[in-house]
Amino acid sequence: MSAVQSHAAAPAVAVRRKPVGETGWHRTLRRFRSSPLSVVGAVIVVFFMIVALLAPLLAHPTQRNPYMIPHSGYSSDPRPPSPEHPFGTTEEQFDLFYGVVWGARTAFLVALSVVATAVTVALLLGSVSGFYGGPADEAVMRITDIFLAFPGLILTVVIVAVLGQSVRNAVIAIAAVEWPTYTRLLRGEFLRVRDMEYVQAARALGSGDVRIIARHVIPNTIYPMLILASLNMGGIVITFAALSFLGLGAPPGYADWGQLISLSHNWIAGTAGDPFTYWYTLIVPGLAIFLFVLGWNLLGDAFRDIFDPRLQGSR
């Protein structure tokens, strides 16, 4: 789905006019504040950042690996919220509160790792492709074609199945699906910038290619990348959760929202008498994912609205 989103988020960024008397930052902030949904998005993301950073304080780790959720006993029936377990427990008594708090860390780590990997690959391949063109460009484009010809979830499932289930392999698998979109975006930007006058001038003056890329090209590609990445963050977390649901993501007992939902999926229909007996096993981690992704979607939208000049004047 990120492929779908990226096509909407790959605008050409034209040169902006600065209104008199207002710096760029002020203008950005003003536009940001004027849209309530953007503010909501920012608040949500910042909230999760704080939770992730303060995880060790909010939920004290008891295992050697802090990402393994502590469990009091092993009995299989989840328990509802109580003073010792503010959000209740999952199957096998993993504490939901701990899972949600450290799950925020996992979410950021996974999403940022995927984005970092994809961006790195994109920088390498996209720059070669866009800047130098020719057969290198063709080759890179065909390779991205092949990767994009795969339905995303299937490719991630195959990769994790082959490499083995672990968080690290799931990150690799998701990055393998995301990198073509970033590469294409960067390539487009490189193509655009390559033909600009000041770059031509720098080349004529004998500036090294790497220097040109670093000083002129990359800074100008930041905004589209930022938009793509922020819109992607949510999608990555959802994909990771889907992998856990299929038993290919984080291992059981790992503090990850998708894994918590996977633990709940036998319980969501409740007991014979009351279908909502174990509502918290689904609603608590489900809400966490929902809010996290919502925040990033709103933020990504906000970035796009702000940095995409074609929508200026339409606010």
Added chain:
Amino acid sequence: MTTFILRRLLLLPLVAVGVSALIFLLLQFLTPAMRASLYIHDPKQLNALPDLIRKYHLDQPVYVQYWAWLIQVAHGDLGWSETAREPVAAAIRGYFPATLELAIYSFGWILVFGIWLGTQSAVHKDRFLDQVSRFTSISGASLPTFVWGLLLLMIFYGHFGWFPPGRLSLSGDLYVRGGAFHPYTGLMTIDALLNGNLGLFWDAAKHLVLPVATLTYYLTAVLVRITRSSMLETLRTDYVRTARAKGLGEHVVVDKHARRNALIPVITLGSLLFVGLLSGVVITETVFNYPGIGQWGVNASQQLDIPAVTGFALIFAGLLVISNLFADVMYAIVDPRIRLQ
């Protein structure tokens, strides 16, 4: 036009080779013992591991296995799928119509509803409808499909009993298997009507409601957002402002002028959406036990059924090329400027 289409169709074998090569490349990471896991279902059979590896040639170098597979495919044989317990081609033929049916109804809904709501949102920007649609579409894009699907199943089947999982009810199943039924298209709803059996039609339709609702939620949300922003862009353009200045009614402006151009990025998305749907069916089919290609594909991947995964990937790649081609043809129809190229 014809040469254009033919040239694009030539891409098919190239993409097929590329995709299959990618899969066999991944095989490098698998040891023969791991490949043999496909054939061993019980710890008692573990002693047969070395024999199985030899029997199925799992210890040959990957390029040898790939070459053997290519030759086999050249003869029209996609191989045998252990997970499906039938030839890969037969499995695809069997599973694909179910997924196609699901995808078509979902696609139709997404397109019709998504474009309508996106357009209305853009036209009535910032008013109540817009805010509501923006919020629901953003929140729809934030909810994992399987969570939504499980919730729907719990409420509408568990509690109300209205929409069951699977593809047909027991009696529908038995009727279809009986001699009286003739499968024309493989799409249960259409075939039911063609066979003149209204009861079967409702049965099939009932089983499609929840999977379609699950599958479309996320993608409708995405399409609404994209249509909206695309429409917004278009409504700012010069020719639209001109049309408005000329005094043309808003309705005419939107329908005749703006929508056509706003549709261009939507067409791009349409083709991507279709393939995205085929990817989204994986989770949906698993949740609702719907016997389609997505569920089979995931199962095959998890059990390392390589012939199945490869065959499956080929079909998707082929669909992608064809849907891209279709999109290009649509561009040409919608935008006369493209035709001239």
Added chain:
Amino acid sequence: MKNRALALTLALLVGVLAIGTGARGAGAPVKNPDTFVSLVYGDPESLDPAYAYDTASEGIIYPNVYETLIGYDGSVLSRYQPVLATQVPTLTNGLISKDGLTYTFPIRKGVHFQDGSVMTPEDVRYSMLRFMLQDRDGGPSWLLLTPLLGTDSTRSKEKIVVTYAQAARSVTVQGDTVVFHLNHPYGAFLSIVAAWTFVLPKAWAAAHGDWDGTEASWQKFNNPKLQDRYEFDHMNGTGPFKLQQWDRQAKEIILVRNDQYWRKPARLARVIIRNVAEFTNRRLQLQQGDADAIAVDRPDQSKVEGMAGVTIHDGLPTLVVQVLHFNFKIDPNGNPDIGSGKLDGNGIPPDFFSDVHVRRGFAYAFDYAAYIRDGYRGKADEPNGPIINGLLGYDPTAPKYTHDPAKAAAEFKEAWGGKLWDTGFKFTTTYNTGNVSRQVGAAILKDSIEALNPKFKVDVRNMQWSTFLQNTNTHKGTLYALGWVVDYPDPDDFAQPFLASNGDYPKRNSYSNPQADTLVKQGAETTDPAKRVAIYKQLTKLAYNDVPGLYVAQPVGFAVMRSWVHGWYYNAVYGGIDYYPIYKE
């Protein structure tokens, strides 16, 4: 009067609406009275009785479509009934020879296969030879090959090492009887006959591309692949149901009543067995009455308890044992689970578990009660060895290990010349993904050990089936969980795979105990039940002292079905349900 009637009607209306249109209560009418719908998880691998060696396949094959020479008496596994044979051989009636090498089965007359042809003793012989000589990799052929030919495979390293003559003389037809000539006396032979001697017609098989029963062609039909045989998805047996269709897309098997059955025809007209992987799906269909019986794992029990119109049969004794295996010789190459590979507190050496004090330490440390309570909801028994309850030779008085941290510490203090306690160790225990009970077991193991000494560190890793296979192939497991499900209800079926050095697990774990070997061989060859009991008691004691593995649970089974199902009975050997006596009302 009128007001009361009105009030009553209103109350009823409100009551009905309040319940919701979903749940089908106990008084609800039977849905599909002549069709039985069973929801399981797991596809059958093959419907060929000589190929299939998994529970899902067996559940369909036996005893519904194919039958054997003798059968069980309902739930009682130690009593046999004649089925396709007219008498059960015993020493008393002379049908078992005094030396225990010859078993004679008089074959029933007037039995028809599902295609209408008449069953003859020649068909029985053909079926036995076919079962042995097909011998596909990982298949069940060893079950007849071992007692009849004295070898567990027709091949050695891809070359055929068995002659047709050997097989031919092990099963012969004499008039109206079929005679088995064993290679060595085997007390459990009747047990195998009851579970594995499926009969199919020779003419039908030969007409559909299978072996024609002659010496000239048998080698061509040896070791087929799944799809090579017609019988893979076509069945033709003598049983009360015949296969109508195996729809692989819908993951469904449809059986229909065989009206030519040699006993009274079954009451059900149709049986549908469908593979539904999602538990919630299965459970909701049961609730709605669309399914009559569903597969439920023990951890999911609370979700079906109290369901209206549903009966739960609990306390079913199974012949399954769950074991934590010690690997005596771990392959250290590229092994992530042994840490440093040395006895330095950060790993374990490859022969770590070869020290009996280490093993006994683990045996005393593990909290069996917690495991059974939380991994099985209390519905399991702790075994005292591989000879479990329900088998001949089970010794209820034999000692078991209990959770005793003091004794565990004492054992560990003696381990490795007394060094282990001060040095400590670290390793990873593994289990296969998706198995909740094993997940709990691993967690308990970790907590129990780490509570003894802060220098003892145990990590837990779950792995996919394919990775697990890879590990097993290369002896990389450290302490891992695997069970054993009954092939035939005889103690040899459990003793040999766990204790004999040529058994499945000892080979994998490099465990070898000559005394065990002798005892296992004796137990197998003795026909006198009393003598066998004594031998297996000794083996149980040996397993207790030598601790090649921790025998942690013998689960208790439970079955879930609608209350309108009658005639169901439990049998620990069947892979599925015996549909013959079942009816719905």
